[in-house]
Amino acid sequence: MTSTNAAPGLTPVKQSTNGPRIVTMVVATLVGAAVWFVARVAFDVKVIAKTGATETTVQLPSVIVAGVLSGLLGWGLLELLERKASKPGTVWSVIASVVLVLSLFTGPLNGVTTGAKVTLVLLHLAVGLVLIAGLARTARKR
Known part of the structure; x- marks a missing residue:
């Protein structure tokens, strides 16, 4: 998508928000990967989550996919x-914060x-906060 910015009397220049949004998604995903990597390598935390009777080890590819999917869903909602909405950035930030x-x-x-729980909290916060701050900054007004 594009937005227009122009000083009074000047021709509007279209500015794409795609670049900053892609950068935000990449940074959020990399921050999530870094949190996982530090927990796994530096602190030897095995990030295992239990769903019903099934235990699943959270591996780096899952963290990357979750970061990208979260970013895409957030981007789609913002679009x-x-x-x-008349104030899309504000509305988006509130919705995204509630989801986080x-x-x-x-x-x-x-x-x-406990290590897995702490790591999962940090993963959610790291990816979520980067996406909230980064995507909200790119919001265009109607």
Whole structure:
């Protein structure tokens, strides 16, 4: 998508928000990967989550996919809000913050060990906060 910015009396120049949004998604994904890597390598935390009777080891590819999917979903919601809401950045930030808080009560609580729970909380916070701050900055007004 593009937005226009121009001083009074000048022809508007279209500016794409795609570049900054892609950068935000990449940074959020890399920050998540870094959190996982530090927990796994530096602190020897095995990030294992339990769903029902099944235990799943959270590996780096899963962290990367989750970061990218979260970014794409956030981006899509922001695009929709830019078409419908008068203050899309504010509305998006509130919705994204609520989703982040709710995610802290689902995923991290499923960690098998304290280290896994702490790592999952940090993963959610790291990726979520980068996406919230980064994508909100790119919001265009209607």
